Amino acid sequence: MLAYRQGDYVAAQRFHELSVESAEAIGDRALTARALAGLGDVLVQTEPEAAMTRYQASLDLYQAENDVLSVARGLSRLGGVHNVRGEFEAAERYYQESLATFRRLGDRVGMANQLFSIGGTRLFAQKYLSARNYLSESLALRRELGDAIGIAWASVWVACADIRLRKYQAACGPLADGLKGCEEAGDLRGFSIALDITLGLFVAAGLSGAAIRMQSAAATFRRAGGFEGMVWLAQAATESASRARAELPPDEVEHQEMLGAAMTPKAALRFALEHIEAIAGTPPRPASQLTRRERQIAELVAEGLTNREIAARMHISERTADSHLQHAMGKLGFRSRAQVAAWHARNSRVKN
Numbered sequence: 001m002l003a004y005r006q007g008d009y010v011a012a013q014r015f016h017e018l019s020v021e022s023a024e025a026i027g028d029r030a031l032t033a034r035a036l037a038g039l040g041d042v043l044v045q046t047e048p049e050a051a052m053t054r055y056q057a058s059l060d061l062y063q064a065e066n067d068v069l070s071v072a073r074g075l076s077r078l079g080g081v082h083n084v085r086g087e088f089e090a091a092e093r094y095y096q097e098s099l100a101t102f103r104r105l106g107d108r109v110g111m112a113n114q115l116f117s118i119g120g121t122r123l124f125a126q127k128y129l130s131a132r133n134y135l136s137e138s139l140a141l142r143r144e145l146g147d148a149i150g151i152a153w154a155s156v157w158v159a160c161a162d163i164r165l166r167k168y169q170a171a172c173g174p175l176a177d178g179l180k181g182c183e184e185a186g187d188l189r190g191f192s193i194a195l196d197i198t199l200g201l202f203v204a205a206g207l208s209g210a211a212i213r214m215q216s217a218a219a220t221f222r223r224a225g226g227f228e229g230m231v232w233l234a235q236a237a238t239e240s241a242s243r244a245r246a247e248l249p250p251d252e253v254e255h256q257e258m259l260g261a262a263m264t265p266k267a268a269l270r271f272a273l274e275h276i277e278a279i280a281g282t283p284p285r286p287a288s289q290l291t292r293r294e295r296q297i298a299e300l301v302a303e304g305l306t307n308r309e310i311a312a313r314m315h316i317s318e319r320t321a322d323s324h325l326q327h328a329m330g331k332l333g334f335r336s337r338a339q340v341a342a343w344h345a346r347n348s349r350v351k352n
Contacts, residue, residue, distance in 0.1 A: 012042045033061035033070065037077060044081055052081045072101035072110055079117060088125040092118055112141035116154055123161055124232050132161035139174075149190070152181025156194045160233075163200050171201055172280035176273055183269045188225045191265055192218040196229060196237040198272050199244070205279045206345025208244035209256045209304030210271070210338075215241045216260025217268040248303060256304055278342035287347050294328040297321065301337050302344040 016039035023032035036058035043051035059074035079094030095118045102110030119134035139154035156178030162171035175198060182190035195218035202211035215237060222229060229237070245253050263271070287295055300310045311321040325340070334340055 013039065016042055029061050030065055030067065033058045033065070033067075036061070037074065040077060040081075044077075044084060048081050048084050052078065055081065068101060069105060069107070069110075072098045072105070072107070075101065076110075076114060076117065079121075083117070083121055083124075086124075088121050091121050095121065108141055108145060109147075112138050112145065112147070112150060112154075115141065116150075116157070119161075120157060123157060123164070126164075128161050128164040132158060132165065135161060148181060149185050149187060152178050152185060152187070152194075153190055154178075155181065156190070156197060159201075160197045163197065163204065166204070168201060168204055169280055172276045175201065176276050179269055179272055179276075183265050188221050188265065189227050191268075192221040192225075193230060193233060195221075195268060195272065196233050198276070199237055200240045201279065202275060203240040203244050205275075205342060207275060207279075207302065207341055208247040209252065209302070210275050210341065211244040212241060212248070212253055212256040213260035213263075213304065214268070214272065215244075216257040217263040220261045220263070221265065221268075252303055252305075259304070274336060274338040275342065278336065278338035281339075289331045290328050294324050294331070297324045298328055298340050298344045301325065302341040304341075 016035060019035040020032060020039060023035050036054045040051040040054035040058065043054065055074060055077045059071065059078065062070040062074050075094045075098035079091045079098065082088070082091035082094065095114050099111060099114035099118065102114055115134050115138035119131045119138060122128075122131035122134060135154055135158045139151065139158055142150035142154055155174040159171040159175035159178060162168070162174070175194070179191065179194045179198065182188075182194050195214045199211040199214040199218070202208075202214060218229070218237075228234075248256070260268075290298065296314065297310060300313060305313065307321045307325065308318050310325075311318040314321065325337075329335070329340060332340070332343060334343065
């Protein structure tokens with residue numbers, strides 16, 4: 001187990017194989033079942049076929065021992081292998097059987113885990129509405145259990161389903177909760193996944209510069225942590241980021257990437273939350289309230305430029321740029337640049 005947690009999978013596999021041999025030698029079926037399940041856990045990412053064989057052998061032993069709780073866990077493991085292989089229907093069959101068993105046992109932790117797994121599987125299979133229902137039930141259970149990291153992950157996936165359903169404002173609350181939960185728990189992998197989902201929301205809201213910055217920050221955190229993103233989500237994030245890049249000049253794309261790469265997790269969290277709050281609460285106010293110069297300033301704010309960069313772009317002083325921005329914010333009733341950016345993006349979509 002220690003070798004596995006330290007990432008030494010070769011040593012972990014060897015130790016688990018020895019454990020299986022020892023358990024079989026003394027004829028302890030329960031111990032053999034646990035050892036086989038542990039070996040499957042080591043193999044599942046690199047050798048899913050081999051993992052499937054070990055998991056099935058473990059499940060057979062648990063069933064022979066009438067160990068109902070371990071049977072439920074074994075079914076979930078088999079579902080996980082099918083999920084890794086993209087066999088979503090098969091994965092869900094195992095998850096559903098596992099869920100039914102956990103329900104009979106009254107095991108709320110097991111229920112929450114299986115509801116989450118089914119929701120995730122349906123999300124990957126593009127069954128977004130039913131995915132959200134399962135994920136929401138999992139989230140409710142995790143809140144009852146006080147499972148902080150489980151709440152964070154379930155919140156992120158509920159938000160992902162909302163974004164796919166184009167319920168962008170509904171996604172804001174759970175996405176903010178998920179980002180905060182992952183960052184506070186120090187879960188850098190979960191946080192980077194949440195940022196990938198955030199960039200999808202920002203692209204949908206027309207915040208191209210902010211989206212590119214989020215993608216760059218997420219990639220930086222993954223490199224620092226030495227882990228990869230989720231394949232399905234990484235593909236969706238890349239497609240969203242490509243649309244964002246097409247909206248901006250190359251030098252601005254490079255600028256946003258540089259800003260994202262320099263972010264700490266706390267800085268990325270602050271930036272993301274500010275823009276999410278703006279998307280959630282930006283009222284539809286007409287652009288006619290602003291002067292031509294104020295509208296130009298708002299457009300550049302939406303691109304992610306600072307007052308100094310706006311001043312350079314428009315050939316005015318930084319103080320003048322700030323004055324125009326403050327006047328625009330006052331007329332619109334806003335308190336932050338993020339609100340201005342979200343307002344501009346929304347007005348641009350309506351105009352187009």
